[in-house]
Amino acid sequence: xxxxxxxLVVEDEPSxxxxxxxxxxxxxxxxxxxMDSLSAQRELDASLPDLILLDWMLPGESGLSLAKxxxxxxxxxxxxIIMLTARGDEADRVAGLDAGADDYIAKPFSTKxxxxxxxxxxxxxxxxPKGEAIVIAGLSxxxxxxxxxxxxxxxxxxxxxxxxxHYLMGHAERVHSRGQLxxxxxxxxxxxxxxxxDVHVKRLREALGAAGAMVxxxxxxxxRITAKPLVAIDTTDKxxxx
Ligand code: CA
Numbered sequence: 370x371x372x373x374x375x376x377l378v379v380e381d382e383p384s385x386x387x388x389x390x391x392x393x394x395x396x397x398x399x400x401x402x403x404m405d406s407l408s409a410q411r412e413l414d415a416s417l418p419d420l421i422l423l424d425w426m427l428p429g430e431s432g433l434s435l436a437k438x439x440x441x442x443x444x445x446x447x448x449x450i451i452m453l454t455a456r457g458d459e460a461d462r463v464a465g466l467d468a469g470a471d472d473y474i475a476k477p478f479s480t481k482x483x484x485x486x487x488x489x490x491x492x493x494x495x496x497x498p499k500g501e502a503i504v505i506a507g508l509s510x511x512x513x514x515x516x517x518x519x520x521x522x523x524x525x526x527x528x529x530x531x532x533x534x535h536y537l538m539g540h541a542e543r544v545h546s547r548g549q550l551x552x553x554x555x556x557x558x559x560x561x562x563x564x565x566x567d568v569h570v571k572r573l574r575e576a577l578g579a580a581g582a583m584v585x586x587x588x589x590x591x592x593r594i595t596a597k598p599l600v601a602i603d604t605t606d607k608x609x610x611x
Contacts, residue, residue: 372490373397373398373399374397374398374399374418374419374420375398375399375400375401375416375418375419375420376393376398376399376400376415376418376419376422376487377400377401377403377409377412377413377420377421377609378390378401378422379403379404379405379406379409379421379422379423379424379432379435380402380404380422380424380427380453381404381405381424381426381483382429383428384423384489385453385476386402388437388480389422389480389483390402392455392480392483392484392609393484393487394552396449396484398487399492401418402554405427405428405429405430406427406429406430406434407429409423409435410435413439413444413445413448417445417448418448418456418493419448419449420448420449420450420451420487420490420491421448421449421450422451422453422487423435423436423451423452423453423470423485424430424452424454425449425452425454425455425461425465426454426455428529429489430598431450431504432453432454433464433465433468434468436450436452436465436468436469436470437469439469440469440527441518444586446469446527447527447528448515448529449471449472449490449491449493449494450469450471451470451471451472451473451474451486451487451490452465452468452473452474452477452516453474453478454473454474454475454476454574455475455476459564459566460561462475463488463564463568463579466565466569466571467568469527470610471490471493471528471529472486472489472560472561474486482560485560486499486560488527489555489560489561492556493528493529493532493554493556494528494554497575498511501513502593503535503538503539505538505541505594505596506580506583507520507580508538508577508580508598509532509550509585510534510538511526511545513598515531517531517534518576519578519579519580520575521572524576524577524578524580525576526573526576527568527576528571529554529555530569532554533550533554533569533573534573534577534584534594535592536550536553536554537592537594538594539549541571541593541594541595541596542576542593542594542595542596543593544587544591544593545591545592545593546590546591547563547566547567547591547592548592550566550591550592551563551565551566564570565608566592569581570584570592572585582598582599582600583596583598585597585598585599
């Protein structure tokens with residue numbers, strides 16, 4: 370469906386919300402505005418947007434807490450979230466990404482930057498054209514159904530972790546630098562720091578559970594996925610290595 374993407378703007382400051390909405394509208398998006406967590410939840414219950422722009426500091430429940438909650442719910446877990454916030458330091462940025470945000474914009478931001486990031490996040494989330502399963506040492510990823518499993522046990526991955534795993538599995542055993550991963554997985558990395566890759570690799574390993582050891586850090590070089598990790602995989606039977 371190539372309709373105008375719907376963007377839910379959760380922002381308690383009307384002037385900022387208005388600025389964002391006007392710019393989104395002029396650039397082919399359909400913005401909806403919610404000024405607090407309750408109305409945001411109401412909007413989500415009514416219909417799922419293609420993306421959420423979520424202010425961190427909101428009256429009542431914070432944006433960070435909302436992001437965590439939406440990530441934990443089946444219905445909302447795949448909707449990309451970009452956090453908006455006046456907080457600019459590293460710890461806050463990582464907390465936002467750890468809460469499940471796909472990206473992070475510090476206020477004050479230019480509308481050009483905002484639009485670039487919105488487009489980049491939406492582009493990342495486009496479905497992959499080909500749809501066959503890749504299997505490596507019992508870890509299976511099916512890009513047509515977006516399912517990942519390890520030894521037939523379904524695993525839950527966020528959209529960015531899925532894309533990252535998809536890329537790594539499609540190029541198994543090879544080492545990829547953070548810069549290469551940003552290029553291939555994030556696509557438009559103008560505004561994304563290399564540290565973002567580390568955050569998502571950490572989340573990917575956690576999501577993979579017992580298979581997490583397959584995602585190896587190659588010191589000074591980057592990351593790779595391997596069928597024969599240095600740290601043993603917790604496996605009792607020998608699932609066929611691809
Ligand atoms: Ca605010």
